[in-house]
Amino acid sequence: MKLMDVRVTGLNVWIGDKHILKGISFKAHPGTVTAIMGPSGSGKSTLIRVINRLIDLIPEARVTGEVWINNMNVLKEDPYVIRRYTGMVFQEPNPFPHMTIYENVAIGPRLHGLAKSKKELDKIVEWALKMAHLWDEVKDRLNDYPHQLSGGQRQRLSLARALALKPRVLLLDEPTANIDPVSTVKIEKSIVEYASEEMATVIIVTHTPQQAARISDQILFIYEGRVIEYGPTKEIVLRPRHELTKKFLGGEV
Numbered sequence: 571m572k573l574m575d576v577r578v579t580g581l582n583v584w585i586g587d588k589h590i591l592k593g594i595s596f597k598a599h600p601g602t603v604t605a606i607m608g609p610s611g612s613g614k615s616t617l618i619r620v621i622n623r624l625i626d627l628i629p630e631a632r633v634t635g636e637v638w639i640n641n642m643n644v645l646k647e648d649p650y651v652i653r654r655y656t657g658m659v660f661q662e663p664n665p666f667p668h669m670t671i672y673e674n675v676a677i678g679p680r681l682h683g684l685a686k687s688k689k690e691l692d693k694i695v696e697w698a699l700k701m702a703h704l705w706d707e708v709k710d711r712l713n714d715y716p717h718q719l720s721g722g723q724r725q726r727l728s729l730a731r732a733l734a735l736k737p738r739v740l741l742l743d744e745p746t747a748n749i750d751p752v753s754t755v756k757i758e759k760s761i762v763e764y765a766s767e768e769m770a771t772v773i774i775v776t777h778t779p780q781q782a783a784r785i786s787d788q789i790l791f792i793y794e795g796r797v798i799e800y801g802p803t804k805e806i807v808l809r810p811r812h813e814l815t816k817k818f819l820g821g822e823v
């Protein structure tokens with residue numbers, strides 16, 4: 571399997587005349603989970619959207635600095651190439667409503683020619699649904715539609731759809747913000763397992779320090795577009811150095 575790290579150096583983003591991200595630098599490594607943590611409006615979603623070039627969808631956005639995924643220069647590369655290696659899960663579950671559970675997961679591998687036969691495709695679908703801890707609940711109803719699932723199950727389906735392409739870099743933007751506790755536990759488990767079993771580089775946006783503490787290896791704490799603290803999760807959670815980090819961990823900012 572190909573290992574891909576993510577390296578961000580001196581990243582600045584403006585949207586219109588608003589300076590959203592201010593000199594962000596960090597590295598995320600294969601086999602680990604990086605949590606981008608910070609209060610609402612600090613720029614977390616914008617940061618993750620630069621990494622897979624979704625930022626291109628905002629015409630008034632301007633980006634400077636460098637982002638590398640291995641030897642791919644993300645800001646210069648064709649976004650379709652970048653997206654072949656990066657998977658994304660959004661805050662709101664977004665399975666394709668008119669496709670069955672099976673089709674939602676199978677569509678990516680089929681379009682990318684990852685399976686030579688129906689049997690192989692079935693195997694990928696089963697693997698992805700198992701990885702997302704959804705298989706046991708849907709294995710007898712793969713021809714049902716997403717609206718027949720709970721919100722938490724729909725989010726696990728969105729995760730399975732992303733995993734089916736075995737992205738080397740998995741990006742998640744507050745994937746459990748609106749999800750029930752049982753599905754949250756399962757999604758958190760999937761994230762940690764996917765990083766370690768597939769040696770993928772996982773970057774998750776979260777505004778809860780508890781989630782960052784549970785699943786991440788390192789934390790990037792950003793506040794008003796700047797990196798305030800960056801380091802191993804244990805150090806940041808147990809021995810925060812910056813006053814703002816202490817306040818954030820204490821629920822004050």
Ligand SMILES: Nc1ncnc2c1ncn2[C@@H]1O[C@H](COP(=O)(O)OP(=O)(O)OP(=O)(O)O)[C@@H](O)[C@H]1O
Pocket residue numbers: 585590608609610611612613614615616617628777
């Ligand atoms: N398309 C856009 N047009 C204009 N401003 C935007 C756009 N997207 C984001 N912003 C602004 O950029 C800033 C950072 O937003 P961003 O969504 O990245 O923060 P966040 O930390 O992810 O917040 P939240 O936790 O609430 O999702 C905010 O001030 C927001 O208003």
